Structures are given as structure tokens and as C-alpha cells.
Amino acid sequence: MSTPTMDKVEAESAASPYITATFRIRRFNPEIAAEAVWEDFTIEIDPKERVLDALHKIKWDVDGTLTFRRSCAHGICGSDAMRINGRNRLACKTLIKDLSPEKPISVEPIKGLTVLKDLVVDMDPFFQAYRDVMPFLITSGNEPTRERLQSAADRERFDDTTKCILCAACTSSCPVFWNDGQYFGPAAIVNAHRFIFDSRDEAGEQRLEILNDRDGVWRCRTTFNCTDACPRGIEVTKAIQEVKRALITRRF
Numbered sequence: 001m002s003t004p005t006m007d008k009v010e011a012e013s014a015a016s017p018y019i020t021a022t023f024r025i026r027r028f029n030p031e032i033a034a035e036a037v038w039e040d041f042t043i044e045i046d047p048k049e050r051v052l053d054a055l056h057k058i059k060w061d062v063d064g065t066l067t068f069r070r071s072c073a074h075g076i077c078g079s080d081a082m083r084i085n086g087r088n089r090l091a092c093k094t095l096i097k098d099l100s101p102e103k104p105i106s107v108e109p110i111k112g113l114t115v116l117k118d119l120v121v122d123m124d125p126f127f128q129a130y131r132d133v134m135p136f137l138i139t140s141g142n143e144p145t146r147e148r149l150q151s152a153a154d155r156e157r158f159d160d161t162t163k164c165i166l167c168a169a170c171t172s173s174c175p176v177f178w179n180d181g182q183y184f185g186p187a188a189i190v191n192a193h194r195f196i197f198d199s200r201d202e203a204g205e206q207r208l209e210i211l212n213d214r215d216g217v218w219r220c221r222t223t224f225n226c227t228d229a230c231p232r233g234i235e236v237t238k239a240i241q242e243v244k245r246a247l248i249t250r251r252f
């Protein structure tokens with residue numbers, strides 16, 4: 001017959017939320033080796049936690065050299081986009097229990113941008129494309145003395161594309177971008193859309209001409225990878241199609 005103490009231990013063990021999960025992480029340190037390698041980390045973790053929690057646990061308890069970006073941990077800053085089980089996702093929005101954790105979970109940097117270390121990529125080309133489409137309101141004339149009014153219907157025209165958090169999940173899931181990093185990429189087009197279709201803005205024509213370039217919107221092959229990858233649920237491909245249509249009709 002088991003003792004009361006043993007019963008308690010068994011009950012606690014039965015109620016434990018923890019599982020053993022293996023994270024197969026793509027590691028790269030240019031100071032150590034020229035090639036990236038996969039490294040497995042097996043940890044005890046609650047499957048209701050997120051991949052970001054697992055990365056923290058590994059970094060803090062197992063290997064402090066593991067390098068990745070994160071800031072808000074709540075799907076707002078866009079800094080922890082990575083390829084998890086072969087799909088672009090935000091580590092802070094991906095629950096371990098949704099990844100079949102009985103098998104190793106792969107974690108690697110997003111594709112198409114130079115890897116600097118482990119899961120950290122060089123975001124400069126991504127942000128340069130963003131800057132190139134002039135992602136800010138451009139108007140002429142004197143500053144108004146009151147707010148610039150806009151109807152609810154006019155605001156609705158670009159509501160979806162205001163949600164972008166610049167995580168690069170879309171651009172780095174695009175096969176055209178993988179093959180030619182000169183392509184503006186979905187995220188830059190999404191942010192151009194946000195101003196082209198804003199009734200208060202006066203530089204829509206300029207932005208359209210920028211995207212009419214050989215590395216612009218016509219490179220899109222409508223594969224929908226971008227829409228599938230967007231953690232904000234933005235209809236990225238639809239936005240790109242609307243920009244293409246505006247270029248043809250010059251109506252926006």
C-alpha cells in the first residue's frame with residue numbers, strides 16, 4: 001500500500017503540465033564556422049507555452065549563446081519572425097502544443113536575408129525597400145488648422161494594410177524574393193498600399209511609379225505565400241493586386 005506521501009507525489013506527477021520536447025535549431029556563428037548546423041535541445045516545458053518561451057528557456061538555462069530577436073513578446077513589434085516547422089511564424093504567437101511536439105520542432109531563420117547569427121538576419125534590405133516606397137503621409141499646401149477629415153468608407157479602403165507590424169514573414173516567404181533580393185517584396189507593397197489608397201495623401205502617383213520598376217509589383221507571381229505567412233491576417237496578395245490594378249487604371 002502506498003504511503004500518503006507517495007500518493008501526493010504521484011498525483012502531482014500525473015497533474016504535471018510538462019512534456020519533454022526537442023527543439024532542432026539552425027545555428028550559425030561566423031566566428032566559429034562558415035556553415036550553419038542543426039543543434040537539438042531537449043527541454044521540459046508546458047506545451048501551452050509559446051516557442052519564444054522555449055527559446056528563452058534554452059538561452060537562460062542551457063546555452064546562453066543562442067541568439068534571436070524579440071521585444072514585445074505579444075505579436076506587436078514584429079521582431080521574432082522565424083521559420084518554425086518549415087513555416088514563417090512569430091515565435092511569440094506560436095503555441096508549442098500546435099506543433100506536434102512529440103516530434104522535434106525545427107526553428108530556423110527566415111529565408112532570403114543574410115543570416116548574421118543563429119536566428120538573427122540582416123533586416124537592412126527589407127527596411128530599405130520599406131523606406132523606398134515613402135511610408136508616410138505626403139501632402140501639399142499649408143498645414144491645415146484642424147484635422148484632415150476622411151469618411152469611414154475612405155478609411156476602410158486601406159484599413160487592412162494599416163495592421164502591418166513589419167515582421168518580414170511575408171517578404172521572406174516569397175519565392176521571387178528568395179531568387180532576387182532586389183524585389184521590393186510584399187511588405188513594402190503593403191505599406192505603399194496603405195498610403196496610395198489614403199484619400200488624404202497626395203503622392204500616390206509617385207509611389208505607383210516607384211512600384212512600376214522592374215523590381216516592383218509586376219514581379220509578384222501571386223503564389224499567396226505572403227498571405228498565408230502574415231501573422232496579422234492581412235490579405236497581402238489582395239493588396240498587391242489592388243496596387244497592380246491602380247497602376248493599370250490610374251484610379252485609386
Ligand code: SF4
Nearest residue numbers: 164165167168170230
Ligand atoms: S504584411 Fe504581415 S507578414 Fe508582411 S511584414 Fe506586415 S505583418 Fe508581417
Ligand code: FES
Nearest residue numbers: 073075077078092
Ligand atoms: S516579440 Fe514582438 S512580435 Fe513577437
